[in-house]
Amino acid sequence: MNWLQAIIQGILVGGQYALFAAGLSLMFGVMRIVNLAHGGLAIVGAYLCSVAMVGLGLPAPLAILLALIVMGGVGYALQRFLLDRTMGSGEFVTPLVTFALAIVIANLLFELFTSDVRSLQVGGLGTASLTITGSISVGLIAVIVFVLAVAILGGVQLFLNRTSLGRVVRATADDGATVRLMGVNHRVVFQTVTAFALVTATIAGIAFGIQSSFDPNTGTVLLLFAFETVVIGGLGSLWGTLVGGVVLGVSQTLAAQVDVQYALLAGHLVFLVFLFVRPRGIFPGTWQG
Amino acid sequence: MTDMRSSHSQTATAPSGTWRITRLDTVSRVALAAFGVIVVLLAFLPFVFAAPAQNVMTSIFLLVAMASMWNLLAGYAGLVSFGQQAFVGVGAYCLLVLVRAGLDPYLAVPLAALASFLIAIPLSYGLFRTRGAYFAIATWVVAETFRLLVITVPALGGGEGATLPATGYDPVTRTALTYWTALVVALTSLAGIWLLLRSRLGLDAAAVRDDEHAAFALGVSSDRARRIPYLVSAAGFGAVGAVLFLSNLRVEPASIFSVNYSANAFFMALIGGVGTIEGPILGALVFYGLQFYLSSLGSWYLVILGLLAIVVMLVIPEGIWGWASRRTGAVLFPIGYRLRPGRRPPAAKDGENR
Numbered sequence: 001m002n003w004l005q006a007i008i009q010g011i012l013v014g015g016q017y018a019l020f021a022a023g024l025s026l027m028f029g030v031m032r033i034v035n036l037a038h039g040g041l042a043i044v045g046a047y048l049c050s051v052a053m054v055g056l057g058l059p060a061p062l063a064i065l066l067a068l069i070v071m072g073g074v075g076y077a078l079q080r081f082l083l084d085r086t087m088g089s090g091e092f093v094t095p096l097v098t099f100a101l102a103i104v105i106a107n108l109l110f111e112l113f114t115s116d117v118r119s120l121q122v123g124g125l126g127t128a129s130l131t132i133t134g135s136i137s138v139g140l141i142a143v144i145v146f147v148l149a150v151a152i153l154g155g156v157q158l159f160l161n162r163t164s165l166g167r168v169v170r171a172t173a174d175d176g177a178t179v180r181l182m183g184v185n186h187r188v189v190f191q192t193v194t195a196f197a198l199v200t201a202t203i204a205g206i207a208f209g210i211q212s213s214f215d216p217n218t219g220t221v222l223l224l225f226a227f228e229t230v231v232i233g234g235l236g237s238l239w240g241t242l243v244g245g246v247v248l249g250v251s252q253t254l255a256a257q258v259d260v261q262y263a264l265l266a267g268h269l270v271f272l273v274f275l276f277v278r279p280r281g282i283f284p285g286t287w288q289g
Numbered sequence: 290m291t292d293m294r295s296s297h298s299q300t301a302t303a304p305s306g307t308w309r310i311t312r313l314d315t316v317s318r319v320a321l322a323a324f325g326v327i328v329v330l331l332a333f334l335p336f337v338f339a340a341p342a343q344n345v346m347t348s349i350f351l352l353v354a355m356a357s358m359w360n361l362l363a364g365y366a367g368l369v370s371f372g373q374q375a376f377v378g379v380g381a382y383c384l385l386v387l388v389r390a391g392l393d394p395y396l397a398v399p400l401a402a403l404a405s406f407l408i409a410i411p412l413s414y415g416l417f418r419t420r421g422a423y424f425a426i427a428t429w430v431v432a433e434t435f436r437l438l439v440i441t442v443p444a445l446g447g448g449e450g451a452t453l454p455a456t457g458y459d460p461v462t463r464t465a466l467t468y469w470t471a472l473v474v475a476l477t478s479l480a481g482i483w484l485l486l487r488s489r490l491g492l493d494a495a496a497v498r499d500d501e502h503a504a505f506a507l508g509v510s511s512d513r514a515r516r517i518p519y520l521v522s523a524a525g526f527g528a529v530g531a532v533l534f535l536s537n538l539r540v541e542p543a544s545i546f547s548v549n550y551s552a553n554a555f556f557m558a559l560i561g562g563v564g565t566i567e568g569p570i571l572g573a574l575v576f577y578g579l580q581f582y583l584s585s586l587g588s589w590y591l592v593i594l595g596l597l598a599i600v601v602m603l604v605i606p607e608g609i610w611g612w613a614s615r616r617t618g619a620v621l622f623p624i625g626y627r628l629r630p631g632r633r634p635p636a637a638k639d640g641e642n643r
Contacts, residue, residue, distance in 0.1 A: 224430055
């Protein structure tokens with residue numbers, strides 16, 4: 001095994017974590033909501049994709065598209081019918097409701113799909129690899145996911161900073177009451193943000209399902225990764241999220257070089273070190289989009 | 290939670306002589322007396338009922354302790370934790386180490402609680418830098434870290450877990466002793482919480498919970514007001530973990546560090562009523578009843594419970610007891626004071642001043 005290869009793999013995995021974290025970070029930034037069902041919903045997306053491919057026999061791109069559309073709708077409905085009701089009623093109601101939702105999702109998946117581990121088979125793409133030098137090669141899909149993550153994070157950043165709709169989102173995050181006076185329907189903004197957050201979570205969930213395997217409890221692990229990514233990176237910017245994901249990913253792959261069972265542990269320990277030493281993350285500051 | 294009542298209001302503006310300030314009223318005196326009788330009866334239960342009934346009660350006592358300790362955090366200190374299973378696991382594994390070292394398992398339970406308390410001290414310094422939902426998830430990460438750490442230690446049985454070493458007690462005695470230990474853990478938890486909340490610290494915690502900045506302006510240290518409940522809750526969950534191990538005779542990292550302990554404690558406290566002492570007790574009984582009748586449904590049970598929790602949160606966020614108490618004014622274990630007319634015990638109407 002090779003340390004340099006581990007670092008490169010860690011960076012690529014970090015992109016995936018950043019993709020998981022982007023939705024979490026965005027929802028917190030705009031609505032001050034911490035959605036504890038974020039990981040669970042990402043895995044629901046992966047299961048949807050799996051059912052569409054295996055059950056309905058759809059080709060992979062179509063199945064992925066279907067999962068993304070459905071999960072976008074789920075995000076819209078989640079915001080409209082559940083989170084809108086919880087947002088006004090105290091700081092703890094939304095986390096508790098979404099935590100209960102996460103428990104419901106995990107157990108529902110368990111009843112529907114058993115605890116059997118599954119993964120998404122996308123043919124040659126899933127196993128193809130790129131050789132960088134003689135001894136270092138990385139999975140093609142990992143590179144694609146990383147590029148996708150950077151593109152999505154950059155796109156969101158550009159959208160928020162350069163478009164009028166993005167300005168509305170930022171204004172809603174800053175002062176929802178005033179935005180309402182300006183004639184903006186803040187609820188539509190919230191629904192759009194949640195729908196978008198779940199679409200990005202689903203992309204990340206499907207990417208995870210292709211490269212690795214998942215079961216009904218994977219959502220918990222992914223939620224913790226996304227959360228750690230956000231805290232390590234700091235709530236400063238979406239690029240901070242990317243750095244946070246890379247720090248987490250690299251610490252996991254480096255620890256896995258020593259022994260695979262240390263991978264998750266190392267990630268958590270790095271997070272705890274940040275919590276004690278630098279609780280506001282690498283890029284501290286208020287959320288600006 | 291929502292509907293955080295301002296505990297402990299102490300307004301004595303009425304003419305002196307005709308009014309008095311009291312904690313206990315008729316309802317709470319009767320309730321305390323009845324509670325005492327029930328406790329005495331429960332203490333004698335192992336002489337009357339066989340092991341299966343004792344095991345049921347042991348489970349209920351542990352549920353009451355967990356629900357109450359979770360409620361101490363969420364309802365009084367304003368800390369929502371999804372990581373209390375960290376201390377369930379610490380308690381269980383401490384018991385394993387102590388019993389292996391030759392200590393009597395029942396004497397090891399308080400030491401396991403103490404160990405959880407001590408481990409929580411350094412943790413609190415990192416965790417308290419986060420707020421709200423971030424605190425909740427950070428505690429969850431800590432629990433996962435503990436689980437992964439235990440798995441790497443072959444002496445503790447690694448991922449497989451371990452079995453309680455032979456204790457020298459025959460099964461009948463062991464069941465009864467475990468029952469009494471669980472009873473003591475539940476009673477100590479309730480009494481500890483009640484006394485804690487009646488103290489100056491309880492006032493501080495409630496003030497911080499309701500408005501951290503205002504409390505700070507009045508000279509209340511928010512970290513201290515939160516830390517003591519957090520440490521006490523850790524000790525309570527540690528004791529529960531130790532007794533769970535005594536009851537099951539087996540400990541496995543995946544189940545003892547399961548987030549379901551926090552989830553269940555949350556469901557019980559919520560359904561019963563967060564921010565009241567009576568609520569979690571009621572919640573634990575309702576929870577056990579649901580578990581009993583829905584056990585054939587497997588995981589659907591947790592699906593139903595989760596949905597029920599969401600509905601309760603949206604419809605009656607104060608829980609069953611909170612709702613009933615607001616309607617009737619009854620408080621069984623008062624921690625605040627009320628103003629009453631001097632002579633005769635009044636019909637309490639004011640549910641606000643608890």
